[in-house]
Structure formats: structure tokens, C-alpha cells
Amino acid sequence: MRFKVLLAAASLLTLSACASTQDVALRGPVSNNYSLFDVRSSYGQFLAGQAALRDGRTREAADYFGVASVLGDDPGVIGERTFTALLLSGEVTRAAQIAPRGADTGEAVKRLASLTRVVELLATGKGKEAQALLNAEPIAFPHRQAAALLGPWVAAAAGDAEGATVQPSLQNDRLVQYFGQLGQARLFERARRYDEAETDYKALTSLPNAAGLFILDYGAFLERRKRHADAVTLYDQALTADPSDAGLQRARTRALAKSAAPPMPTIKQGAAQNLVACAATFAGERQSQFALAYLRLALRLDPEREEAWLLVGDLLNQAEDHRGAIDAFGHILASSPQYATAQSKLAWTYQQSGDKPRALEIARQSMLAAPGDRDAQIALADLLRANERWDESVKVLDPLIAREADRPDWRVLYLRGIALERAGRWTEAERDLGAALKINPDEPELLNFLGYSWIDRNERLPEALSMVQKAVDARPQSGAMLDSLGWAYYRLGNYKTAVEKLEQAAEMEPGDPDVNGHLGDAYWRAGRQIEAQFQWRRVLSLEPDAKQKAEAEAKLKDGLGAVGPAASSTIARN
Incomplete structure (x- = not known):
């Protein structure tokens, strides 16, 4: 899944x-x-x-x-x-x-506690006790989705054949609808009610916005039924929409070779998948503790569930528990299709924790172990970029982009464009950024980066202004993009509007040396020299790099009359 x-x-x-x-x-x-x-x-x-x-x-x-x-x-x-x-x-x-x-326990914790006890009973093979507890202590919001989805699997563990094949439902709840139907399909299959199972699988793969989530499940069912040709056709149709999907490619290869089909999920595995789906929902709602709790429950039922370990690692990284994240990503074995993804995440974890040599070592080893792996190449290139090893990053991406010349990916072109620009190879960078923008003309990051690059070079200013305005319209809460817009007005000599936009940017990005420096420049040109000097002094308090520091000190000494408009370095502004 x-x-x-x-x-x-x-x-x-x-x-x-x-x-x-x-x-x-x-x-x-x-x-x-x-x-x-x-x-x-x-x-x-x-x-x-x-x-x-x-x-x-x-x-x-x-x-x-x-x-x-x-x-x-x-x-x-x-x-x-x-x-x-x-x-x-x-x-x-x-x-x-x-x-x-x-009785004195708050309802939020009491409900999560009940869910935890149900999962532990299910994990230890006590299905009847789990069903009795679930029936005796109905679990309400915010855990009723999980309780509803677990119900049929708990019934199956208790030997309740009738309860196991009842599709759970909650009013207007698509998560329960979709994953409840997936559970029903699998439990029908366990009961050898294959026609009813296939009806459910077909319905899931016909959903207008979620069909892709269930293609592999239906395909695996077809493979288990020895209907390999039907499975290949299903995978081919899905690959038409997403030709780079590695999971679909592996499934198609397997079905074409009539290799062993993925086994039918066990009761515990089926229940665990539902908990992961609920965890993903909580994570998307930024309810990180609930998401992590559900993932831990899922892993109690299915300790080898790889997407759960990857999500655990992501959540722990967000909480800056890098040691825990390293342990989570380490659960993905080298034989797993998810290994390259896990190694990429592991490398970034070391990068975030400050161990940059270890991060690069892991990324290099991952790419050497699988030289043709696209994700491994991108991960190494991105880490090299993050460590300001621009030319090395470009060299890693060159063969990948050449290999995909007939179906270019704007994100990879954008990544190489950033590295080329930082390496001082602007002509090549401009080519990549322009090509990426042709593929995805409405992407705010691309619009902003290319537009700001032109603005910073005093080139194509009207066109650049239009581009960064479009980026700001798409992401009005981005201080960096507002800074680009203000800097465009500055370059065009509209200092009043430049000040307005740059003041807004500084409110959103008060710790950014470039934003504060730009605002100081705009104040100076607008005749507000005292405020300009305040902003330049502020730049010096914000841990500027050597170039930013030198520019601010020069402005404080001589003002802009002597040094002219600042030409700040172009950076990835998103």
C-alpha cells in the first residue's frame, strides 16, 4: 500500500x-x-x-x-x-x-487508552477480549475513525465471521468509507468470497480522486487469483497516468513474470494498515502526537510495516528527536524497495543533527549501491547543494537529466538550476530554470527564484516583476517572495512601494539578513536615512555571511551614495 x-x-x-x-x-x-x-x-x-x-x-x-x-x-x-x-x-x-x-480520567486520554488496550489485546492474540472491550467501551471522537476501522478486524480475530464482513461507516467520513471498503474486500477474500471481494476492489479503483491508492491492492488480489494478464493490464493503465511510479513498475514486472504474488495480509497487518491511514490523516492536520501514537499502535501489530517506520522517522525529525528518527529509518532493510528512500531520509537526519560528513557518506554509499536509482541520485545532489558543493551537485544530476531528456522533470531541472546559479554558472542556470518553468509555468518557487535572479542582476525587470507578483499571489504569506517583489520595485525606482512591500516582508522574516538589508536600502532611497542605518545595523546582529556583513558595514560607513544599490546574492527564496 x-x-x-x-x-x-x-x-x-x-x-x-x-x-x-x-x-x-x-x-x-x-x-x-x-x-x-x-x-x-x-x-x-x-x-x-x-x-x-x-x-x-x-x-x-x-x-x-x-x-x-x-x-x-x-x-x-x-x-x-x-x-x-x-x-x-x-x-x-x-x-x-x-x-x-x-472515572476522573479526561475523555481524550480515556479514549486513547481504550484504543491502546484493544490493540494490545489484538496483538497478543486475544481477539474475543478485544471485541468485548471495543463493544463495552465505544470509542468516540477523536478516535472513532480508528475504532470503526478496527471493528471488522477485531471481529475476525474473535472468530465472528458475520461481524468481520460488515463494512464500517461514519457519516460523511471518506477515510472510513474507503479503508472500510478495503478491509471488507480483504476479509471477503479471507472468507473465500472472491466475487464480493473483487466488487469492492473494483469500486475502490474507480474512485475519482483516490483510485491510485488501491491499484496495488487490487492487482495483488488478481495475482493471487492467478489472473496475471488482468493484473498487468491494470498496472499498465495506472502507469499511463504515472509512468515513473516505482511500485507499479515492480508490480508489473512481477505479474508479467508470473512470480509469487504478495501474500494476503494477516488480520494484524490489515488492522495496522488502517491505523497508518488514520495516522497520516492526523499528520496532515498537524496533530503530531496523535499521529505518532497511531503509528506506534500500528507497529505493535505489524512491526515490519515500512511506511509506518518512515512516517515515525519524519515525525521524530520534526520534533528534533534525531536519534529516534535514525533508529526508525534503520528498520528499513537493504532488500526493501523503500531502502533508498529510507537512506535519503537517514542522510538528511544526520545533516539536520549537524553531522554533515556522515550525511554525505550515507548518500554516496546509497548511490553507489544502486547507481541507476533516481531517488538516490537526487538525494545526494540535494545534500551536496545543501553543503554548498555546487559543482559536485551538478555532476550528479547531469547524467540523470540526460537520461530523462525525453520526459524532463521540472523539479530536477530546478535543483540543478539552483546549483548552477550558486556555482556562478548563470547562463546554464538560466537555461535550466527556464526549461523548468515551461514545464510548470505556475510553480511559485520557480517563478520567484528565476524572477529574483533577474531582479538581482538588473535584467528583464518588467517580466521579473510580473513573475514574482504571480508568486506572491499564490503564496501571500511568504516573506521571502514579498521581499522579491519589494526588491523588484526598488530596482525599478519605485521606492515608496518598495518600502511598503519590504516592510511586510521584514515582519514575516525578521531574522533574514537579506530582507533587512533590502529594507534598509529602500529606506535610504526614500530619504529615511536614520531608519536605513537601523536596518543595516540589524543585519550585523543576524549572523550574516561574510558578503552580507561587508555590504552592511560599507553602507553604515558611506551610505548608498558611495556604494550604490546593493547587489545581494541570489538565494533559494520560497
Whole structure:
């Protein structure tokens, strides 16, 4: 199953309630990150746990809360926090053991606790107990989607054949509709009711906006039924719309060779897939703690579920828990089709944690292991770009772009265009950026980057102004794009409008040296020299690079009358 999820920046969701603590083992803190708290007291342990949980260090948080629950005489809120931290760190069994369920427990935590207990019972082969608990404690918002989707799989585990094939539904809930129907198709297949299963699969692959999610599921069903030609036809139709889809390509090759079909998912695997789908929804809504909790539950049922490990790594990276993310990406084996993706994410994790040599080493090894792997090439090129090794980045991309000359990808052309521009090879960069824009003429990043490049060079200013205005219209909250627009007006001599736009940009990007420098220049040209000097001094306080620092110091000394309009470096502005 393929999930194409764009994860937005995470925001930690507080799960507040009171609970009782049961069977919490005494475990000491595992680091000194929170030594400012008095760890000899229950309250100090609790505060340290809160800080760790807020920072995304769930394993450390569980340790602190565990000690606090033993030292303290008020286990309620500590027990709730311990449950949350254990669940988020992946210790589902321990979380289920202390899952809060008392009358004084807040509903949000009580519902998640009930879901956790159901999953743990299902994971340990206690299907009848799981069904009894699910029926006895109906799980409402925000976990009713998961409860509804788990219902048929829990019924199947309990031996309830009738309950297993009832499609769950919630009013106006497409997630439950689509994945409930997928579950019904698979459970019909398990019951050898193949015609009914195929009816469901066909319906899913006919959905106007979600059909692509279920092509591989239907194809695998056809392969299991030895209908290889039908499977190939299905894959061919899907590849017409997305010819670069590696999953579809592998499936087609397998079906064409009549190789062993993917096995039918087990009950636990089917239930886990539903939890991953719910997690992806929470992640898209920026409910990161719920998303992570669901992924941990899914992995309790299916520890080898690769898309779950990839999403766990992404969420932990967003919380700056790079150590946890490295562990998550490490679960993807070298034999997996997802290995190149995992290695790319692993390399970027090391990059974000400050270990740039290790990041590049992993990316290079990944590309050497699979020289023709497109994703591995792009990952290495992008890391080289991030490390300002522009010419090396270009060399990695050259053969890839040549190989895809008949079906160019604007994103790869854009990536090479950035590297060429930064390497000082503007003519070549302009060619790539223009080619990319022809393929995708409405892409704000492309419009802004090429437009700003022309503006910064005092070239094609009317056309560049139109391009960055179009980018701003598409992304009005982008301070960098507003800066490009203001800089265009500056270059055209419209200093009043330049000041207006650049002031807006500075409000959105107060820590950007270029934006503040541009605003200072516009103030100077508008006759507001004192404000201009303030902005240039501000540039010096914002950790400017050597060129930005030298320009600001020169302006503070002589003003723009001596040095002329600033010519700031072109950067990726999006």
C-alpha cells in the first residue's frame, strides 16, 4: 500500500487528563538534558518529564514520569503523562498496562487508552477480549475513525465471521468509507468470497480522486487469483497516468513474470494498515502526537510495516528527536524497495543533527549501491547543494537529466538550476530554470527564484516583476517572495512601494539578513536615512555571511551614495 503524505511542520498536542498509575517500573533518567530541575523530588522529575515530552524525547519523558510516580503522592496527572510518553516512545505493552481508565480520567486520554488496550489485546492474540472491550467501551471522537476501522478486524480475530464482513461507516467520513471498503474486500477474500471481494476492489479503483491508492491492492488480489494478464493490464493503465511510479513498475514486472504474488495480509497487518491511514490523516492536520501514537499502535501489530517506520522517522525529525528518527529509518532493510528512500531520509537526519560528513557518506554509499536509482541520485545532489558543493551537485544530476531528456522533470531541472546559479554558472542556470518553468509555468518557487535572479542582476525587470507578483499571489504569506517583489520595485525606482512591500516582508522574516538589508536600502532611497542605518545595523546582529556583513558595514560607513544599490546574492527564496 502506498501512502503519499506531505507532512507539514509538527505541533505537539497536549493530551490532558488525570489518571491512576498502575505497575510503573522505577527507571532512572537516561540523560542530563534537564539537570536544571531538582531530580530528587517528584515535582522535579515531573517537570523534567514535561520538558522531555515537549521536546519530543518520549523515551526520556517516560523514564522521568516513571520515577516521579514512585516518588510522589499524587499519581493522577503523572500517570496520564507516563501513559502518553510510553505510547509515543513505542512501549505499547507497558502503556496498555497502565492505561488510565478511572472515572476522573479526561475523555481524550480515556479514549486513547481504550484504543491502546484493544490493540494490545489484538496483538497478543486475544481477539474475543478485544471485541468485548471495543463493544463495552465505544470509542468516540477523536478516535472513532480508528475504532470503526478496527471493528471488522477485531471481529475476525474473535472468530465472528458475520461481524468481520460488515463494512464500517461514519457519516460523511471518506477515510472510513474507503479503508472500510478495503478491509471488507480483504476479509471477503479471507472468507473465500472472491466475487464480493473483487466488487469492492473494483469500486475502490474507480474512485475519482483516490483510485491510485488501491491499484496495488487490487492487482495483488488478481495475482493471487492467478489472473496475471488482468493484473498487468491494470498496472499498465495506472502507469499511463504515472509512468515513473516505482511500485507499479515492480508490480508489473512481477505479474508479467508470473512470480509469487504478495501474500494476503494477516488480520494484524490489515488492522495496522488502517491505523497508518488514520495516522497520516492526523499528520496532515498537524496533530503530531496523535499521529505518532497511531503509528506506534500500528507497529505493535505489524512491526515490519515500512511506511509506518518512515512516517515515525519524519515525525521524530520534526520534533528534533534525531536519534529516534535514525533508529526508525534503520528498520528499513537493504532488500526493501523503500531502502533508498529510507537512506535519503537517514542522510538528511544526520545533516539536520549537524553531522554533515556522515550525511554525505550515507548518500554516496546509497548511490553507489544502486547507481541507476533516481531517488538516490537526487538525494545526494540535494545534500551536496545543501553543503554548498555546487559543482559536485551538478555532476550528479547531469547524467540523470540526460537520461530523462525525453520526459524532463521540472523539479530536477530546478535543483540543478539552483546549483548552477550558486556555482556562478548563470547562463546554464538560466537555461535550466527556464526549461523548468515551461514545464510548470505556475510553480511559485520557480517563478520567484528565476524572477529574483533577474531582479538581482538588473535584467528583464518588467517580466521579473510580473513573475514574482504571480508568486506572491499564490503564496501571500511568504516573506521571502514579498521581499522579491519589494526588491523588484526598488530596482525599478519605485521606492515608496518598495518600502511598503519590504516592510511586510521584514515582519514575516525578521531574522533574514537579506530582507533587512533590502529594507534598509529602500529606506535610504526614500530619504529615511536614520531608519536605513537601523536596518543595516540589524543585519550585523543576524549572523550574516561574510558578503552580507561587508555590504552592511560599507553602507553604515558611506551610505548608498558611495556604494550604490546593493547587489545581494541570489538565494533559494520560497
